[in-house]
Amino acid sequence: AQSVTQLDSQVPVFEEAPVELRCNYSSSVSVYLFWYVQYPNQGLQLLLKYLSGSTLVKGINGFEAEFNKSQTSFHLRKPSVHISDTAEYFCAVTEGEYGNKLVFGAGTILRVKS
Amino acid sequence: NAGVTQTPKFRVLKTGQSMTLLCAQDMNHEYMYWYRQDPGMGLRLIHYSVGEGTTAKGEVPDGYNVSRLKKQNFLLGLESAAPSQTSVYFCASSFPFGTGAFLRDYGYTFGSGTRLTVV
Numbered sequence: 199a200q201s202v203t204q205l206d207s208q209v210p211v212f213e214e215a216p217v218e219l220r221c222n223y224s225s226s227v228s229v230y231l232f233w234y235v236q237y238p239n240q241g242l243q244l245l246l247k248y249l250s251g252s253t254l255v256k257g258i259n260g261f262e263a264e265f266n267k268s269q270t271s272f273h274l275r276k277p278s279v280h281i282s283d284t285a286e287y288f289c290a291v292t293e294g295e296y297g298n299k300l301v302f303g304a305g306t307i308l309r310v311k312s
Numbered sequence: 313n314a315g316v317t318q319t320p321k322f323r324v325l326k327t328g329q330s331m332t333l334l335c336a337q338d339m340n341h342e343y344m345y346w347y348r349q350d351p352g353m354g355l356r357l358i359h360y361s362v363g364e365g366t367t368a369k370g371e372v373p374d375g376y377n378v379s380r381l382k383k384q385n386f387l388l389g390l391e392s393a394a395p396s397q398t399s400v401y402f403c404a405s406s407f408p409f410g411t412g413a414f415l416r417d418y419g420y421t422f423g424s425g426t427r428l429t430v431v
Contacts, residue, residue, distance in 0.1 A: 204354075
């Protein structure tokens with residue numbers, strides 16, 4: 199079964215600093231990869247997704263992620279964070295026949311400090 | 313606005329009571345899902361459906377039942393609530409896996425969640 203590891207449960211960072219949130223998944227077979235963001239007391243919003251093509255994926259709010267098949271990683275990056283980026287971020291990967299299930303990591307809380 | 317709607321948003325139950333959570337989507341998605349979110353554990357799949365009239369177990373199905381009588385609705389039932397079922401529940405829907413237009417649109421849309429407390 200597919201599993202997703204988010205290596206950091208919390209990442210504190212100062213405003214305008216760069217940030218990387220790490221994600222590794224277990225299977226090297228073809229997968230689709232996603233990053234979601236959850237602001238306090240809200241649902242999940244899609245940040246970006248890798249389905250095929252270029253391994254560097256750009257998403258909303260200035261975030262980007264790079265798919266690395268050999269390292270089974272899909273790390274999320276932003277060159278300069280804002281206070282408003284404070285949220286929990288979830289990495290997810292498809293599993294199952296026809297990719298009909300989504301497996302989530304445990305989440306990383308990004309705390310942006312002024 | 314198009315999307316996934318969950319009702320209710322909040323609920324407090326006593327141990328042993330039953331309830332049904334409703335999920336409705338208006339995007340004509342084939343697939344629908346129920347997840348629960350607990351601190352430090354991410355989202356875990358409870359049950360899912362790949363089409364009207366079909367359901368399947370996910371990672372943590374015990375204590376829950378589901379039904380998909382209409383394509384747009386996916387119901388999650390708790391027959392006898394337990395404190396361990398205190399959680400935030402999210403419904404999601406998606407197009408099926410595929411190529412072409414479906415591949416471009418492939419992704420999951422989530423509802424805003426139901427916060428359930430069992431006392």
